[in-house]
Amino acid sequence: MKIRFDPTRFNPLTAVKTRFSRMRQRLTRTPRPCAERPTDLDPIEGSVQSALQPVETPRGFRETLRENLAYAAQRQQSGVSVEYPRPVRELVWLTLSLGAVVATVTTVLLVKRGQPRPES
Amino acid sequence: MQTADQEDSAWLVAAQKDPRAFGELYERYVDRIYSYIYHRVGNVHDAQDLTSRTFYRALSHLSDYQDKGVPFSAWLYRIAHNLVANWHRDRQRRPVVALDETLAGNLAHDHPEELAETHEDVRLLREAIRELDGVRQELLVLKFSEGLSNAEIGRILGRSEGAIKSLYHRTLLAIRKDMVKRGLKIDEDQV
Structure with a gap:
């Protein structure tokens, strides 16, 4: 059987040339700048943005605080130090605690008075 | 035309001389500070309390503020940030983002x-x-x-x-x- 060399099917010179050409392309290729952030994070970014929308300040609170600050600023201008007023909740707890202490002391005193004194 | 930071600086200088000018700075930042705190603590009550504390503290420390390249807004957020951090530390609980x-x-x-x-x-x-x-x-x-x-x-x-x-x-x-x-x-x- 006679094998005939078909240059159209395989040409070693062309193959080598092609390889060198590809290698040269790879070596001389300008590197692509790295993407700042993979685009597949865009959807999660959008979702987080939706979940963290700015909230509106309650109008009543906004006005009250403005008035309180204006009053505090006046006091500061006249040389009085500005202090944040204790919130009502803290005052309630403070009052309840004081009340409990007074009630306990009173009870102890009453109980002690009611006990018969040892005869001397 | 003045930038927001430059306008803040001008109002700040005015407020350091006369604290009553602080009202303008309050108007500029109350919504942003409230929103920031609300997202960090997750409830209206504490958000209001901490917002109040932030502005009271800013007002009382106005004289301490020195413009060393840090804008007033960053200083204000820093106060809010510290108060929120203390809030979390005091309560030892996780923040709730209830919106x-x-x-x-x-x-x-x-x-x-x-x-x-x-x-x-x-x-x-x-x-x-x-x-x-x-x-x-x-x-x-x-x-x-x-x-x-x-x-x-x-x-x-x-x-x-x-x-x-x-x-x-x-x-x-x-x-x-x-x-x-x-x-x-x-x-x-x-x-």
Whole structure:
């Protein structure tokens, strides 16, 4: 059987040339700048943005605080130090605690008075 | 034309001379500070309390403020940040991001089933945000709720712009990983 060399099917010179050409392309290729952030994070970014929308300040609170600050600023201008007023909740707890202490002391005193004194 | 920072500086100088001028600075920042605190503490009551404390503290320390390249807004956020950090420390509990009011505003769907599905997705997303550490949560709130740039956030958190950019990227990756774990699909049309 006679094998005939078909240059159209395989040409070693062309193959080598092609390889060198590809290698040269790879070596001389300008590197692509790295993407700042993979685009597949865009959807999660959008979702987080939706979940963290700015909230509106309650109008009543906004006005009250403005008035309180204006009053505090006046006091500061006249040389009085500005202090944040204790919130009502803290005052309630403070009052309840004081009340409990007074009630306990009173009870102890009453109980002690009611006990018969040892005869001397 | 003056920039916002320059205007702030002008008002600040005026307020340092006469504290009554502080009202203008209050008007400029009360909404942003309230929103920031609300997202960090998750309830109206504490958000109001901490917002009040922030402005009282700013007013009483006006004379201490010196413009060393840090804008007034960053100083104010820094006060709020410290108060929120103390709040979390005192309570030793995780912050809750309960944004029901905004949620109601965002979800204007016609179909109840779609509404329920989106509501659940947003809830899961907020859970994922809640489980992030404090700095990451803060970064997200400052970026999305307050619309601050990486450089501005860096000034508030005391980090470089590059560090914030990197942290932001890692935070988004962490959220995505968490969402995948929770079985939530995030796509373009969502929310």
